[in-house]
Amino acid sequence: MVTLAKSRGYRAFQVVNAVVLTGVVILTLYPFVNIIARSFSEERYILSGDVNLIPRGFNLTTYQIVVADPMFWTNYRNTVVYTVVATAIAMVLTTCYAYVLSKRHLKGRTFLIWVAVFTMFFNGGLIPNYVLVNSLGLTNSLWAIVLPNAISVFNLLVMKAFFENLPSDLEEAAAIDGLNTYGILGRIVLPLSKAVIATMVLFYAVSFWNSWFSAFLYLNRTELFPVTVYLRNIIAGATGAENAGAGAADLTQVAANIQSVTIMLTVLPILAVYPFVQRYFVSGVMLGAVKG
Amino acid sequence: MSTTPTTMNPPPDTLETGPSTRRRRRRPAGASTWSAAFRRNWQLYSLAILPLLFFAVFRYAPMIGNVIAFRKFEPGGSVLGEEWVGLRYVKLFLNDPTFWNVFTNTAILGGLTLLFCFPLPIVLALLLNEIRNRGLKRFLQSVSYLPHFLSIVVVAGIVMQTLSIDGPVNQIVRAFGDDPVAFMQKPEWFRTIYISSEIWQTVGWGTILYLAALTTIDEQLYEAARIDGAGRWRQIWHVTLPGIRPTAVTLLILNIGTFMAVGFEKVLLLYNPLTYPTADVISTYLYRMGVESSNFSYAAAIGLFEAIIGLTLILSANLISRRAVGTSLW
Numbered sequence: 192m193v194t195l196a197k198s199r200g201y202r203a204f205q206v207v208n209a210v211v212l213t214g215v216v217i218l219t220l221y222p223f224v225n226i227i228a229r230s231f232s233e234e235r236y237i238l239s240g241d242v243n244l245i246p247r248g249f250n251l252t253t254y255q256i257v258v259a260d261p262m263f264w265t266n267y268r269n270t271v272v273y274t275v276v277a278t279a280i281a282m283v284l285t286t287c288y289a290y291v292l293s294k295r296h297l298k299g300r301t302f303l304i305w306v307a308v309f310t311m312f313f314n315g316g317l318i319p320n321y322v323l324v325n326s327l328g329l330t331n332s333l334w335a336i337v338l339p340n341a342i343s344v345f346n347l348l349v350m351k352a353f354f355e356n357l358p359s360d361l362e363e364a365a366a367i368d369g370l371n372t373y374g375i376l377g378r379i380v381l382p383l384s385k386a387v388i389a390t391m392v393l394f395y396a397v398s399f400w401n402s403w404f405s406a407f408l409y410l411n412r413t414e415l416f417p418v419t420v421y422l423r424n425i426i427a428g429a430t431g432a433e434n435a436g437a438g439a440a441d442l443t444q445v446a447a448n449i450q451s452v453t454i455m456l457t458v459l460p461i462l463a464v465y466p467f468v469q470r471y472f473v474s475g476v477m478l479g480a481v482k483g
Numbered sequence: 484m485s486t487t488p489t490t491m492n493p494p495p496d497t498l499e500t501g502p503s504t505r506r507r508r509r510r511p512a513g514a515s516t517w518s519a520a521f522r523r524n525w526q527l528y529s530l531a532i533l534p535l536l537f538f539a540v541f542r543y544a545p546m547i548g549n550v551i552a553f554r555k556f557e558p559g560g561s562v563l564g565e566e567w568v569g570l571r572y573v574k575l576f577l578n579d580p581t582f583w584n585v586f587t588n589t590a591i592l593g594g595l596t597l598l599f600c601f602p603l604p605i606v607l608a609l610l611l612n613e614i615r616n617r618g619l620k621r622f623l624q625s626v627s628y629l630p631h632f633l634s635i636v637v638v639a640g641i642v643m644q645t646l647s648i649d650g651p652v653n654q655i656v657r658a659f660g661d662d663p664v665a666f667m668q669k670p671e672w673f674r675t676i677y678i679s680s681e682i683w684q685t686v687g688w689g690t691i692l693y694l695a696a697l698t699t700i701d702e703q704l705y706e707a708a709r710i711d712g713a714g715r716w717r718q719i720w721h722v723t724l725p726g727i728r729p730t731a732v733t734l735l736i737l738n739i740g741t742f743m744a745v746g747f748e749k750v751l752l753l754y755n756p757l758t759y760p761t762a763d764v765i766s767t768y769l770y771r772m773g774v775e776s777s778n779f780s781y782a783a784a785i786g787l788f789e790a791i792i793g794l795t796l797i798l799s800a801n802l803i804s805r806r807a808v809g810t811s812l813w
Contacts, residue, residue, distance in 0.1 A: 288534035315545020317784035372526035400633035
């Protein structure tokens with residue numbers, strides 16, 4: 192390493208590398224900074240194309256307008272409710288099935304694994320799903336969003352890999368002590384699996400928080416929308432492509448900064464927790480890859 | 484999704500439970516072993532009931548629901564359609580010029596995605612791997628992972644703002660003395676916009692598995708290469724790249740498998756009737772046909788066609804890779 196660090200070619204490479212990676216950072220963050228600047232700017236400066244990285248005509252009025260829209264908060268609350276319920280149900284189903292699949296001695300295990308894995312490569316498609324959810328009468332209810340996405344096969348396999356790597360001695364000892372399968376799962380396995388459970392909760396929660404299409408497809412009433420659909424309607428309304436009843440009043444007047452502010456308020460929770468939870472995501476992806 | 488395939492290869496049931504003699508004794512009495520297994524493990528099996536119900540209703544039932552591609556379907560009527568019409572809808576879409584247009588668009592967008600979004604994470608991972616300062620490296624990773632966590636709606640919003648008439652890109656255009664371009668309304672720009680935003684959102688996150696693979700490469704291999712007089716580039720070529728090859732091949736197979744399933748939600752958010760000529764893809768077309776125009780059978784026929792192409796692609800990629808480089812998903 193020492194000899195290498197001295198070589199001129201290597202140092203030149205390090206300089207180029209630093210420049211390239213700095214470029215990557217700038218390109219990644221630039222759109223965010225621009226949106227932040229827009230969200231605090233006056234409409235006229237945005238429309239004249241003068242807002243870049245620094246707010247022009249700094250004001251909080253746009254934030255006040257968005258925050259004052261009751262529908263925004265209704266939809267925000269919906270997002271929270273949908274995320275919590277969906278994550279809870281997804282966790283129960285995923286944990287149970289992953290635990291079953293992790294038992295190598297279980298007869299029929301291969302079949303049970305393939306039931307799940309096959310759906311990664313072949314799925315029914317949009318139309319049959321749409322027909323199904325409609326005919327089950329789930330439209331305009333929370334269940335249309337929660338149930339069709341209740342198990343992510345990727346998450347299932349990550350959990351299965353984790354359970355498989357737990358030492359089996361503890362479970363065997365617990366079985367000898369007379370604990371049944373439910374007891375072993377609840378009192379021995381789950382307490383040992385806090386790390387993977389936290390990771391899975393985050394995986395599910397972020398994906399449900401961010402999801403919009405199920406809601407867009409199956410919910411027709413504005414007061415049921417999650418905030419992502421609220422944002423979608425603002426964006427679509429502003430571009431004039433479609434007018435699906437965005438909640439904000441006086442949309443055409445304030446569209447440019449309203450969009451930026453709504454984007455900011457939607458991503459804020461994600462940005463706020465991101466620094467703390469990022470490593471769980473990375474470890475979760477690795478768990479799926481390395482242990483699998 | 485990218486990572487799990489290797490877990491799909493479970494060891495035979497009995498490997499753990501005991502010696503092969505026991506296995507041989509058990510085999511012939513298939514029926515009784517099942518009942519014995521149920522008696523012994525019924526609690527375990529019971530935990531699988533709800534998940535299996537989920538898979539049956541929300542994954543396998545829709546697969547069966549695809550029969551409406553071959554049956555006349557009436558909204559409000561039977562979920563499985565009213566009467567057989569054979570290949571009528573298949574013939575219909577095969578003779579539909581719009582279908583072939585969206586098919587071409589899908590293939591082009593899928594091909595471009597594969598061309599850019601598969602190799603760029605490898606490049607970025609190699610560059611990140613050369614950073615020796617750990618704090619700096621962690622910062623770079625955190626920044627590059629961030630877009631992955633944003634909702635696709637937010638990404639679409641950011642794209643539209645960035646490319647709007649008054650947005651930063653057009654500020655640059657104007658600085659060069661040109662007239663601002665309404666990028667989102669120009670069919671000739673859609674592919675560039677789609678691929679750029681895809682790169683922006685996925686490349687950073689895509690490095691994770693490669694960075695993990697890079698840390699597992701034995702430092703002694705580099706040492707040996709240096710003693711043999713290999714410079715930086717030759718080390719990368721002969722040590723680093725072979726070290727991440729299994730990861731790369733696995734991800735390539737998966738990328739090929741999702742080739743035709745180009746980001747439906749993103750296209751749906753970004754396109755508009757003006758950009759249909761380049762932006763409309765199979766999934767968005769069948770969405771409009773099915774959900775918006777209620778031609779369920781027609782849309783289901785297209786959807787089934789797309790799903791079969793996807794399955795064929797992943798099976799053949801897997802087969803080729805197993806033959807050629809000995810790496811496969813299962």
